[in-house]
Amino acid sequence: MEPISLEGFYQETASLIPEGINKEIGHFNVFRIDDLFPANKPRVPMSYNRRAYYKISLISGRNKAEYADKVIDIEKNALLFATPKIPYHWLPEDDHQSGYFCIFTADFLVQQKSGVILDDLPIFQPRGYPVFQLTDEEAEDILFIFRKMYKELSSDYAYKYDLLRNYVMEVIHYGQKLQPATALYPTHTAAARISSLFIELLERQFPVESPQQRLLLRTAKDYADRLAVHVNHLNRVLKENTGKTTTDLISGRILQEAKVLLKQTDWNISEIAYSLGFEEVAHFSNFFRKQTTLSPVAFRS
Numbered sequence: 001m002e003p004i005s006l007e008g009f010y011q012e013t014a015s016l017i018p019e020g021i022n023k024e025i026g027h028f029n030v031f032r033i034d035d036l037f038p039a040n041k042p043r044v045p046m047s048y049n050r051r052a053y054y055k056i057s058l059i060s061g062r063n064k065a066e067y068a069d070k071v072i073d074i075e076k077n078a079l080l081f082a083t084p085k086i087p088y089h090w091l092p093e094d095d096h097q098s099g100y101f102c103i104f105t106a107d108f109l110v111q112q113k114s115g116v117i118l119d120d121l122p123i124f125q126p127r128g129y130p131v132f133q134l135t136d137e138e139a140e141d142i143l144f145i146f147r148k149m150y151k152e153l154s155s156d157y158a159y160k161y162d163l164l165r166n167y168v169m170e171v172i173h174y175g176q177k178l179q180p181a182t183a184l185y186p187t188h189t190a191a192a193r194i195s196s197l198f199i200e201l202l203e204r205q206f207p208v209e210s211p212q213q214r215l216l217l218r219t220a221k222d223y224a225d226r227l228a229v230h231v232n233h234l235n236r237v238l239k240e241n242t243g244k245t246t247t248d249l250i251s252g253r254i255l256q257e258a259k260v261l262l263k264q265t266d267w268n269i270s271e272i273a274y275s276l277g278f279e280e281v282a283h284f285s286n287f288f289r290k291q292t293t294l295s296p297v298a299f300r301s
Contacts, residue, residue, distance in 0.1 A: 026108030028164055030149045033059065033099045054118060055082040056171055057101035058142045062093035065131050072131045077139035079132045079175055083124045085207060087264055100146035102168065109165055123176050132178045145171055194234065195241040197227055202249065206257050211271035215254070218277040220246035255291045258284075262300045269296050 056079070063074040066089040074093075080101075082088060106118050118124050134142070149167045152160050201223060205215050217223055223246060224231035235246045242249065254276055261272045273284035288296045 026105050027053070028102065028104040028108045028153075028161065028168070030100060030102040030146065030153055032150065033097055033101065052084055053103050053105050054084065054124075055101060055103045056080070056168070056175075057082070058099040058139065058146055059097065059101075060099050060139065061097035063097075064091040064093055065089070066091065067130070074131070074133060077134040077136065079134055079138075079142055079171075079178070081123050081130050081172075081175055083118070083130075085124075086130070087260055088130070100143070100150060102146070102149060104168060108161075109168065121172060121176070122179060123172055132175060138178075142171060142174060145174075191237045191241060194227065194229060194237045198223055198234065198238060198246070198249075201226060202253055206253065208257055208261060208275045211267050211275055214275055215277040218250070220250065223250070251287070251291065255288070258288060258296070259299065262296055272296070 059074070059078050059080065060076065061074075062076075063078065065072040065074065065078075065080065067086065080090075109118060145167055149164060152163055152167070157163070201217070205217055208215070217226065220235060221231050224234045227234065229237075231246070238244065238246050238249060244252070258272065258276060261267060261275070265272075267275075269284070270281050273281045276284065278284035278287065285295055288294070288299070292299060
C-alpha cells in the first residue's frame with residue numbers, strides 16, 4: 001500500500017487543495033481541528049498508514065494513538081509529531097476535540113539557510129518520542145505558536161513562508177525540549193557510538209516497501225561485519241547500552257515491521273516472510289507466534 005500523498009490527505013479531509021500544490025518546491029498548510037471536524041460531525045478514526053508528509057498536531061481531547069509496537073492513551077492535551085517513516089492510527093475517544101495541526105514536506109524546511117534535514121532531528125528519529133502529553137500551560141504555549149501560523153498563512157507578507165518555517169522549527173524545538181535528556185544528548189563514548197551506528201544501520205533496512213525488497217542484514221554477524229567489530233563485542237556493547245542482545249534488537253525491529261505489513265498491506269504471508277528474510281513461511285510463522293503468541297493470520301484478522 002502506497003503512503004497517503006498530499007492529494008490523498010486533502011481528499012480524506014474534504015479540504016480545498018491549494019492551487020499549485022504540484023508546482024512549488026515544498027508544501028505547508030495549517031488547519032484548525034474545529035473547522036475540519038465540527039462538533040456535529042462524527043469523528044472518523046484516521047486510517048492506519050504511512051503518510052508522504054510530516055505532520056505536527058496540537059490536540060485537546062481524549063484520544064488513542066496506535067503504533068505497531070505501542071498504544072498511547074491521551075487524556076487531555078497532546079503534541080504529536082508524525083513522520084513519513086512510521087505509520088500510526090489516531091482514534092478519537094470523545095466528540096470534544098480541538099486544536100491545530102500543520103502538514104509539510106521535507107523540502108519546505110530544507111529551504112532554510114541552515115539546510116535542516118528533518119530525519120536527523122531527535123524528534124523524528126524512529127525510536128524517538130512521537131507523542132507528548134501536555135500540561136495546560138504547555139498546551140497554551142504551543143497554541144500561541146499555531147495561532148500565529150494560522151494567521152500568517154493568510155497574510156500577504158512577502159516573506160511569510162520564511163516566518164512560517166521559523167514557527168514550525170519553534171514547535172519542533174519545543175517538542176525536543178520535552179524529550180528525556182538522554183534522547184537529546186547521547187554520550188559519545190566508543191561503546192555509545194557503536195550502539196548508535198548499529199541502531200542507524202538497523203533502521204536503514206526499513207521500511208520494507210515492496211514484496212520484492214528483502215532485508216540485506218538479518219543476523220548479528222551481518223551487522224558486526226558491516227560495523228567492522230567482532231560479533232561478541234557488538235553483543236556486549238548493546239547489552240550494556242540497551243539491556244538487550246543484538247539478536248533481541250534485530251528480532252524486535254523485524255517483528256515491528258511484520259506487524260506493519262500484516263496490518264497495512266494486502267501482501268500474502270509468503271510475500272511478507274520473504275521480504276523479512278525468512279526462507280520458509282513456517283519459519284516466519286514460528287517466529288511471529290513465539291514473539292506474540294498469535295499466528296500471522298490471526299494477528300492480521
